Amino acid sequence: MKEKVRTIIENGDTTSSRVFAFFIQGLILLSVVTFSIETLPDLEPDTRFLLRIFETFCVVIFSIEYILRIYVSEKKLKFIFSFYGIIDLLAILPFYIAMGVDLRSLRALRFLRLFRILKLVRYNKAMNHFNAAIKSAKEEILLFILITLILMYFSAVGIYYFENEAQPEHFSSIFDSLWWAIITLTTVGYGDVYPVTVGGRIFTFFILMIGLGIVAIPTGIISSALTRSVDKKD
Template identity: 45%
Template sequence: MKSLNSFDKFIYLLIVANVIAMILDSHQNIHEAYGNLFYQFEFVSIIIFSFEYLFRVYSAYKQQKFKGAINYIFSFFGLIDLFSILPFYLNQFVKVDGRFLRILRLFRLTRIFKLGRESKSLKLFIKALSAVKGELKFTLFLSILTILFSASAIYYLENEAQPEKFSSITESIWWATVSLATVGYGDVYPVTVGGKIFASIISLVGIGVVAIPTGIISASFVEEIIAQNRKKKHPLK
């Protein structure tokens, strides 16, 4: 990580303080006593983060005009910067449902990712992901197909025996997802012989489904590290 200037250090400390404040504010007794103080702190933080975001957009525009600004806005950290301030403005100016508001508040956690802006390791990881995005898209497509097939199969195998748990293919998607992810919470499970045999097969398939993207990302990450080390040893090549 390169050396930080005073402003960057201030922003990093502000991010950490925001995360701590959000955790403390989740406690009912603390919220009742200091809720207004937490709101004022977030309000000031949002103003600072907003100016930081606008400054970065302007800096990108100065370097490459409109193209530079667009590239930053839709970059990983550009989106992180936007999502870290957007929920506050939506809450202030748009009337939203309470459940949706709770989901929006989760986006405040994206401020944590701002801490990795100058991290070479994180940038290397993002570069590795970008290098294999085609393979990852195919893996995601394959995973979705496998989940849908598994949900359909277990529905037809278990619906008659457990109509309340496997009432539809849609309801069965939960079982298929946790089974393929090899999590297996145990809240929903097959009781028929056919269902148990199929579940055993799916559990084995799930190991491969999880291993494929892990292997792809790991291989790409290692390649990026090797390429970076070569550049350090032979900077002119």
């Protein structure tokens, strides 16, 4: 029995396992849709009741799946504290915590239901490739994040010295200047904080050029890692 259950919920090569995977994926997507519908104002009480029934049905199915995955796992504690184990638990936890409690006081817990969409990673081969790519390129990604944080700090320091006297209300400290550094390096540029001095504008030009490179670098790292992951599987 244990091997049959393991074949259905973990092996994607059989008909029964594919049906199970499609069923769970469909429930996840419908659950996310109903979560969005619940935010609509002035919903009819009957509609809310139907959504509640469907939510209960989803939680029951996800709970059974979670229990079965623990049952077939050879190292149960390792699965429980693994990425997928934690996601499976977070997908059902808000429902059980909120039982018998006014949801208005635990409204933040409802957002934990969005973790269900991460369950799709388990069933999506493309996402598995992405996960493998992230793992293989983790050193390059960490190095990129470190360099980005350093550049962000230097950008905040630079713009502070250029603009502090001209705009003390926006660049009163390096910490306040960090907001400008973030939106400039990421090339977002909301326009709420911008330099007015000649030195500050020239400095901003160079920071924008660096920002364009910062946006492009992780794309190259991940795409290269994805290519290696696909080639390795082939």
